Structure formats: structure tokens, C-alpha cells
Amino acid sequence: MSDIATTTDAELMEGPAFVRGQPLAPLPPPIKEGGAVGWMRKNLFSGVLNIALTIVCAALIVWIVPPLIKFLVIDAVWNGSGRADCLQQPGQPEIGACWAYVFDKISFFTYGFYPIGERWRVDVFFALLTIGVGWMAWLNAPRRDICMIYFFIVLPAASLILLLGWPPIGLPKVATTQWGGVLVTVVVASVGIVFSLPIGIVLALGRRSKMPAVRLFSVMFIEFVRGVPLITVLFMASVMLPLFVPDTWSPDKLLRALVGVSLFAAAYMAEVVRAGLQAIPKGQFEGAMAVGLGYWQTMRFIVLPQALKITIPNIVNTTIGLFKDTTLVFIVGIFDFLMTVEAGRGDPAWATPVTSTTGYAFAAIFYLVFCYGMSRYARFVEARLAAGDRR
């Protein structure tokens, strides 16, 4: 109407070129946006490229997943007592994973050559460790201060007595050469954590120290260790360490590897902690100084609690790396979990074409479960810490 009102009389006389007499037919409703179909249109089939990608991906999944499930589950042999059960026979033309082999070897994979009568000690150790880890990981747990003492002092001492044995209290000695399997993997990983974190904190503080000599040694150690592969550190620990100590000491083979792994992990921990220290604003140091705290008091009460809190996700990530790196002790001849899997491959009682693959699949699932669990935990902590900073 307003259009007509502003047009001139002459235009009015001629009239508008076209006036629709009837309302338009309503447009068809938009193609479904919501629901499963709409979701698929949006996320899978929007545009030629997207359709092509979807088809390629689907083809890849069809190519990989069904054979994998067939191998791991459908054709797998679950019960059996020897290689004959996992060989191709008229009754079973296709053979999948030979899980019977894994079930048969599971105690070897867990304990290595630990004396059978003493294996309950390993189980107790696993239980104690689970309590410690659970207590540490549960952020709202009661008395987390006791937990620290438990984890860093009580647990190592108890484990040492349990695993190595202490004749006066009736636990016969078990040489570390008899340890193996998951036990060694867990021992190497937890010793690595228990030692690398404190050493790493000290190195990180040293690297940020004002004293030139302290800083120089810290930087040299960190950069040296981070610049060389873990294998060379392990080689160094296993062949050079015995040379550097008096002849009478002749350190245990496992101990040498533990020293190597701990020092290696400490250098990486140091960098993670340093990143946390750098994130603490200068005002915190100045505030601590203003209330008259000394260096160690500042660190203990003000800086480290904040710095370590924000680095928990990175510490967990470094732990995952350490857990995966424990497999490398295999190269200096220590019977960790992967080494037992590798040794089990050669057992003539189970020699079949699928034995190797089954062993590796089992090992892969083991590491995957632990590492993925840890990385989920890191992400959970990260989200929880971020919640505090959200406005």
C-alpha cells in the first residue's frame, strides 16, 4: 500500500505492470533438517566431494572391519590344549586368532619365571599398586596427603620386600632374573614414575634457578638426555654403568635398566614441570616474598601446588609415553611383557601360523586399554581444571 502512496499520479494511471490475483502455492517444506536423515544429509552427503569421501570411507571400513572381527572373534579358537587345535583341519577350514594359546600362557605373560608358589606376592603387589593409583587418581579422595606418603614411600618399600623377598619374615628371595611379563612392565613403569617425578621437579627448579652452576648442570642433563634415544641410554646403563661403579657392586641387570629409564623419564618430566612453573604469574612469587617466605617455602606452599596442578594432564601424557617406552627394556634382555609375548611365539607346543599374530593382538589390546585409559583420565582432569577457570 505504501508503494502506491508514493508513486506519482501518472504511474497510478498506467497501473502496476502485474498484480498477482491469487496467493502463491506454498513452497514444499524444506528437506528434513533434523532427525537421522537430516543428520546424514548434513554430515555425510553434502556435496559431491563429501559423498565421494563417504563412499571411500565406507569401502575402507567394509574392507578392514569384517575380516578383523572374523579373525579376532568368529574364526577364533577359544578352547584348546595345543597347537593341533589351532591348525587348519577339515572341521575348521579357516583359523582365526588362537586365544587358547593366550589363555594357556597367561600366567607366563603375567609373572614370567616367578616361582609358582610365590606368585601370590605379585598379586598382592598388584593390589597395593591399584589402591595407590586409584587413590592418587581420585581427585576428591580423602586424605590425599597420606596418599602421597603411601605412594612415594610405603608402596615402594612394601613392594621391594614383597617382590624381592625378605627371609627373616618368611619370604624367600626371588632373583630379579626370574621376574617377567606384566610384573616387570608394571615395575619399570611405576619405578620410572616414582623416581622421575621428584627428580624432574628438582631439575625443573634447577633450570629456573638463579645460580649459574645449578642452572648449567640442569640444562646440560636435560638437553643431553632428551637429545639421545632411550635405547642408547639403556645401553649405557647396561654396559657402562657396571664400569663406573666399584667392581664389588655389580648392579643387578633390572636395576641398571630402572636407573636408565628413571633418568630418561626425569628429563622429560623436568620439561613438563618447567612448563607448569612458567605458567605461574610473577605476582605469586612476589606475594610469597612479601609475606616473608624463603625459597623452599615459596616453592612448597605457593608455586609447586599450582604448577603441578596445571601440569597433571601433561604428567599423565608423559606417563603414557613412559609406559610405552618400557617395552624397550626388551632390547637389553629384560623379560618384560612384550618379551614374554615374543618368547611365547617360539614355543613349539603352540607353533601355528596364527600364533604370532594372536600374541601381538593380545599385547596390542593390553597396551591400548592401559594407554587409552590414561589418556582419557588426562582429558578428564583437563576438563575439570578448565571448569575452575570458566567464568
Added chain:
Amino acid sequence: MAAVEPTRPKAPLIYNPQACSIAYQVLLCAAIVFLAWSAIHNAAENLARAKIASGFGFWDNTAGFDISQTLIQYATTSSYGRAFWVGLINTLLVAALGIVLATILGFLIGIARLSKNWLLSRMASFYVETIRNIPLLLQLLFWYNAVLKALPGIRESLAIPGGGFLNNRGLFLPQPIFESGSGIALVALAAGIAASIAYAVWAKRRQMATGRQAPVLWVGLGLMVVMPLAVLALSGFPVTFNYPEAGRFNIRGGIEILPEFMALLFGLSIYTAAFIAEVVRAGITSVVKGQTEAAYSLGLRPGATLRLVVIPQAMRVIIPPLTSQYLNITKNSTLAVAIGYPDLVQIFAGTVLNQTGQAVEVIVITMAVYLTISLVTSGLMNLYNRRISLVER
């Protein structure tokens, strides 16, 4: 005022921070010197007792062992020093190829993880989560023992189109033999590379001056690929191939690629690609959306936006962690020792150490090599970082 100062009580030296700091440092130095001295003393004593020679005299002694993959001239009569270089070159070869493959795969997967296609991004993240959480050593053993060593033997070799063979002894490919006259193609290739660099510089200058763009990519491809091929064709294709021939017990001729090498290369590339994918993803998501929107509002098309706006900014975030992944490939290539690929550690810290017994010297040399590679790379990285980091006010 002056009268007040002398009355200030004299604090004991232990409360003087400067004195304390000096005391701490002297103590630390003394402790380290003592540790080093006792280590050296013990080592000398232990070595003397075990009657092991010391010093680097073994370097020129005859090695006496064979190496399965040698890129430079090497025989059992060569020296330990020569074996060292063979190992170093093998390490660098697998590291360099691994870096190329892992970068390509990692970038593809990192970008796929950000794809709008749900299926693709899910698959990419599944790849990353799975591969990252399985130890590299396990993956290497799997590739080597369960895949490559499980291939059929020589008699049932799988034929590869183009005249190659694949069996449990490795991959055998035709070897190109450049006859006389093929040198001219090499000259053409060098000239093409030089010309395309010159063209790129000129095009950049012209674009800066006039804003006109030049088809650098196509001209470069033409100069570097088409021209040498054309020269080769014109000179009558003086290249023949030495095809591998399957005998009864072995395969003669052609290039032999060891299964150990393939397993290490696959394992390293696939493993590191998962980490590179995460680095790439983090880099691209670090570029805020406003940058893309601003580029669109200036009228840039999606391709140009990605190339000129997003990627240059993402690279600033990507490159430092990418370099440390490259260093990780180099360091992780030492896992070769588990599957028997003759890299530096396997040859030098393995065989040479066992033969000579000179643990200290051998380990020091091996570590020095990796340390040098790491320090040089991180030094270059810091230089680069300084160049590209944001200039802040």
C-alpha cells in the same frame, strides 16, 4: 644517618643469600667432580682388570663382519670406521624416508580429522587413538614378524606389476640403469630446477609490484618434470631396467629392499603420522575462525583462504612440534635393533661393541651422533622460530 648504619647487627653468614648461593654451587660442583672422578677411576680400574683396550684405536681395525644393507662400498675387510658410516647412512636413509612418509600421512589424517564428513573424521580419530596408544616396538615386531616374514617364500613370490617380486626375503624391484647419454637428462633436470626457482622469485617480485599472479606451480612442474622427460625421450631413452629374475633359491638382479627396512619404514611412518596428525590438527584449530571469515569477506575463495591465510598462521604453531616429531623419528629409528635392520645402533652399539668390548668409546660415539643431530636441529628450529614468531608491540 651515618651514625645509624654501624649499629646494624651483623647477621651470621648463613643468612646471607649470596654466600649461601655460592656455597651451594661450590658443593654441587664438588659433588659432580667427585662423581665424575670416581666413575672414571672405577672405569679405568675395571677396564684394566678386564684387559680391555681403551682409546679410539679400534676405529681403523678390520671389522670382519657383513652388513646386509650397504649404500656405500663396504666389505668384511673394511674397518670399524667404515662400518660406522654404513650404519649412520642407513639410519639417515630410513629417517629421511620416514619423515617424508609420516609428514604426508600425518597431514592427510590431521586434515581428515577436521573434515565436516562425520565418517572421515571419526576414522581419522580412531586411527590416531589406536596407533598412538600401541608401543612402536610392538608395531615394528608385528609388521616384521607377522606381516612381512609371513609372506610366501621365494618360489611362491608375489609378482608385482612392472616386473617386481615380493616375498619373505624382501621386495625386489627393477633397477634403472642409466647408460651413456642419460647425463643430458640430469643436466636438464638441474637446469629445470634452477629455472623454476628463478621463475618463482621473479613471479613473487612481480606480484609484489603489480599484484598480478603467475602460474608458478604449473610452470615449475613443466620445467622440472616434463622438460627432463622430453630430453630423455629426444635422446632415445637411454635407460634400461635390470629386472629381478626369480631363481630356484634366490632372486638375481634388480634392487633388493630388505623386509627389515620395510618394516621399520612402515612402522615409523604409521606411528609418527598419528602424532603429526595431532600436531596439524592443533595448528589448524589454533587459527581463530575470524581469520577465515575476514578472508571470505575480502572475497578470497576457500582454497585461497586456506593457502594464504590459515596455513601460514597454522604453520607457526605446527612447525616447532613437527620438528620434535622429526627428531623422534630419527631417535626411534634405533628400534631397528629389535628387528635386525643394520642402523647405527645395531651395527655400532651392537656388533662393534660386542667385538671390541670398548663400551665407553662406542656408546659415547653413538650418543654423540644423536646428540649432534638433535642439537643442530633444535638450534636451526630456534632460529626459524625467531624469524616467524609474532612481532609484538
